[in-house]
Amino acid sequence: RFGYFGAPSPEVVRLMFCNISGCLTGGRIFMSVSGEEMVSINIRDTRAIRMLQKEDIEVVLLTSDMDPVAMLLTDRLTERTGCRVVQVGDEPLHLLRKMVEEKKLDWKDVAYMGSDQQDVNCLNLAGMSAVPGDAPNVAINASKYTCRKMGGAGALREFAEHILLQKEKAKSHREQHRIDRINF
Amino acid sequence: RFGYFGAPSPEVVRLMFCNISGCLTGGRIFMSVSGEEMVSINIRDTRAIRMLQKEDIEVVLLTSDMDPVAMLLTDRLTERTGCRVVQVGDEPLHLLRKMVEEKKLDWKDVAYMGSDQQDVNCLNLAGMSAVPGDAPNVAINASKYTCRKMGGAGALREFAEHILLQKEKAKSHREQHRIDRINF
């Protein structure tokens, strides 16, 4: 990208996918005797989404029929986060591959946050990927970054800060590069 | 089972009993002023049940009048997990002994997950048994495996992965055995 003298610069994320179940919400589902069901999200995580959006990173939330509660909360999560919620099946990759291509992005420009078996392929493929600290081993092994925070308790915030730090680094790297080219 | 040259192979679980109270749900009961009661389950644990079922292990959930909330949630837990919920009394062994015999199984083919005093006899008897990490000592001492995860927070998932790993080992052991018999 930087011509002959160009060195590879740290990648910059343009699109982030985040599985709602276990990442934005904790894995816990509260069931009441009268039939009400509840999940919890964390205000630090919804703020993290706003932080990413301000830096022009599109955040897309994923849900599947494996977590019926998350599906029912789609509208309210959209309202709270300003994110599109996309319903994916057992293998999110099928749908997301198309989305990435349509946006003319490369998977190395994509961040993915997942929490279980169904996320393994996407965790492997994405340029940056993370799981909450309480994820099962199968997901931890596939992800590039394991958050210290748990799902629904700041893990998304931690990953967002990691992404923004990388973006900052890439920016100062480009600046440095431009200065180098001017001086020599 | 393997004739003259047969060595004892690692056992394979065919049936699993899991006490709902303290294992599938955490021990916590939420009580509202208006009379509503709530417990929480974890999506990782319900997925674990599906994982076991896919490997042809029948999972039976146990409840007793010692945990009235769990009893009231029977239908909803069946729907979510696809498991039969059986009501046992102070001593689950009375009923489960019959079930194991009717299925012509041996207790060494049975896995049991419990969390307190009333589970002690079953924990002792089952071929594989576990308690969540926050179980009282009386239950920990009787079980063969103590999960690092807490009840309602991934303990069942941890035990399920342990069971499936044993099954995998038993399978490769049988394969190895078959190869040995062919070659020699």
Added chain:
Amino acid sequence: RFGYFGAPSPEVVRLMFCNISGCLTGGRIFMSVSGEEMVSINIRDTRAIRMLQKEDIEVVLLTSDMDPVAMLLTDRLTERTGCRVVQVGDEPLHLLRKMVEEKKLDWKDVAYMGSDQQDVNCLNLAGMSAVPGDAPNVAINASKYTCRKMGGAGALREFAEHILLQKEKAKSHREQHRIDRINF
């Protein structure tokens, strides 16, 4: 009590007071937008109360207008635990002193579980006393035993097991003493 050669035997608890707020319930109060309020209790703790009652230890739960939610749940907690719930003011000692006298007990036969400033005098006075692991320092310093478990998450169970172990020891001490007197 054992005449001339008698050594002091470990005390046996006959009555236990337990502050609901912060001990039986965690300190957490859930407030919903629609005006509903919720607290949580732990099934291991309610079982602990049943264990004490079986050993002829009367358990009395305490509540005060400092925790309005606990007061509203009085009937339901009585139903679940079989305990009398007594409303005490800022200083539980005023009322409890009378109760202890009426039952012709000594404070050394009384166990007390509390969680904050208002429990300090009772924690100091009772023969056995405990606070949950997450209690503030002022309460920890006044109590004889600090639970490793948190309030509403097994602290009461831990203290109950401690009490029952002492009772067991006292019993075997008495047995030993009787044998000694017969033999010498």
Added chain:
Amino acid sequence: RFGYFGAPSPEVVRLMFCNISGCLTGGRIFMSVSGEEMVSINIRDTRAIRMLQKEDIEVVLLTSDMDPVAMLLTDRLTERTGCRVVQVGDEPLHLLRKMVEEKKLDWKDVAYMGSDQQDVNCLNLAGMSAVPGDAPNVAINASKYTCRKMGGAGALREFAEHILLQKEKAKSHREQHRIDRINF
């Protein structure tokens, strides 16, 4: 203040601001399928507010449209804590600066508890400032004291005890000073 021989005495807090979101409540928001939303507060923290008020420290709770649930609970939090709830925007300092001036106080007489980016300026300015132990780094770095307890789980209580201890120290310092002046 103490004339010629006066040494600077430890400061005494007269006014405390506390952001509701993440300090008084945990960051967690419970969302039910039927549209109900819930947060939790801790009885130890509400007691801490009463402790501060008894020592003539005014406590003002802050909320913003970044946490819609906290805003909806304003009336109930006022009722429970006896505090005024003030709505601040993205930068609490704009409004609080005026409040501090109107009360003819200096920022060194003010304590501030916050939990995120928007609190950074106030955390820097206040004479005493704290964040809960689970706050993001940006807030931890700006605050003078990082609580070991988490938000909604005793952090406010911990900070209140820290403030009251300082006040005690200042008082005994003044006493000592008065004695010194009399004796020499």
